[in-house]
Amino acid sequence: MxxxxxxxxxxxxxxxxxxxxxxxxxxxxxxxxxxxxxxxxxxxxxxxxxxxxGVNDTLTVQLPPAQSVGEDQERMAQSLKILRNHPAVVLAEPVAKSHVLSLLEPWLGDADTLAQMPVPHLINVSLRREVDMDAEALVVKLDQVAPGATMDDHRIWMxxxxxxxxxxxxxxxxxxxxxxxxxxxxxxxxxxxxxxxxxxxxxxxxxxxxxxxxxxxxxxxxxxxxxxxxxxxxxxxxxxxxxxxxxxxxxxxxxxxxxxxxxxxxxxxxxxxxxxxxxxxxxxxxxxxxxxxxxxx
Known part of the structure; x- marks a missing residue:
């Protein structure tokens, strides 16, 4: 067979x-x-x-709250001027307080309670990839107009x-x-x-x-x-x-x-x-x- x-x-x-x-x-x-x-x-x-x-080439500047509204506005204006004049910065825009409160609400409670708390002011900053930036030197300049200012470089933790x-x-x-x-x-x-x-x-x-x-x-x-x-x-x-x-x-x-x-x-x-x-x-x-x-x- x-x-x-x-x-x-x-x-x-x-x-x-x-x-x-x-x-x-x-x-x-x-x-x-x-x-x-x-x-x-x-x-x-x-x-x-x-x-x-979402966060490539971006950072956030945090300004501690001042004693008065007028002082807060002055600190914000001076900080924005420093940032916008920096060659590595493409855009620097303040974050609305309502948006900051909405971000904190899941962690710290409702917006009415947060409104009574001293909330820091935030500035979103977009950077140019081709230009190097000395973050420490920039923080020193910001600290001169807004004592206690800090910078959160998203690229580090990202x-x-x-x-x-x-x-x-x-x-x-x-x-x-x-x-x-x-x-x-x-x-x-x-x-x-x-x-x-x-x-x-x-x-x-x-x-x-x-x-x-x-x-x-x-x-x-x-x-x-x-x-x-x-x-x-x-x-x-x-x-x-x-x-x-x-x-x-x-x-x-x-x-x-x-x-x-x-x-x-x-x-x-x-x-x-x-x-x-x-x-x-x-x-x-x-x-x-x-x-x-x-x-x-």
Whole structure:
């Protein structure tokens, strides 16, 4: 009997193997974790980009409140003059007191209470990238017209936040890589177990003309189906998890957390995970079977 007589029916009862019952559940768990890792990576990328765009080349000058309204106005006018005359400054605009109160309200109470408190005056400053600025010298000048003036360079703490988000992003990539390796290892050992269980049947198939590629295809297609089934299950569980996280995120004050934008390509990457897991299972099983059968000859 030649190899051409073998069709795509299953000569190996792989569905009855003990490992077959657990493989879809293991793959489902792996795909679930992989989906969370992909979304976490996407969120870190979105947050980093938004933070960097939002405060790149900006700083805030803080002027302590004076004893009188007239003195406050004089300090503000002198400070704005110094800032606007600096070659590194593109724009210097005072922040409205109502806006300052709205920023403090979530932390210190309602606006009526805050109105009775001495609230510092803020100036938003935009800088030119191509011009270097001596922040310490500028603060000294501001302190001469507004004693106690301070400067918050957003780039300093923003760099720290971006480094932290990048670290978390790389951590998510590492977790995703470990998940892929664990999935490949799981399919490999399940396939090796199947080869051991069906050793006698495989020898009979060899005797009647079956080639190694035919046997490998049966294991590979079996792993493909298991990977696709488990991947779909894992993705189905990940969906409500994403929805729950999104709901909780929306309950937090929008002023405290940045808006998160996940692109279509990132969602496509998540939806492709079941097919990626199935393809990985197919290739892993096929490679494992072919290598093992060569040693059996």
């Amino acid at each position: 030649s190899f051409l007589s073998f069709n795509h029916h299953k000569d190996l009862p792989l569905d009855k193997d003990p490992g077959t019952r657990f493989l879809p559940w293991l793959i489902a768990f792996m795909v679930y974790l992989a989906a969370l890792s992909v979304i976490a990576t996407s969120i870190m990328q979105s947050v980093s980009a938004r933070w960097e765009r 760099d720290r936040l971006i480094r932290m988000s990048k670290t978390l992003e790389y951590g998510a990539y590492l977790v995703l890589s470990l998940i892929c390796l664990a999935s490949i290892g799981t399919v490999f050992f399940v396939t090796k177990t199947g080869l051991a269980i069906h050793h006698d049947v495989i020898e009979v198939l060899h005797l009647i003309g079956a080639q190694d590629s035919y046997i490998a295809r049966q294991f590979a297609e079996h792993s493909l189906h298991m990977g696709l089934r488990g991947g779909m299950l894992g993705l189905a569980v990940a969906g409500p998890t994403f929805g729950g996280f999104a709901y909780l995120y929306r309950q937090v004050d929008s002023a405290l957390l940045p808006q998160i934008d996940i692109t279509i390509m990132q969602w496509i990457a998540v939806l492709a995970l079941p097919f990626i897991s199935a393809l990985m299972g197919y290739l892993t099983a096929r490679s494992a079977v072919l290598r093992s059968l060569k040693k059996m000859v």
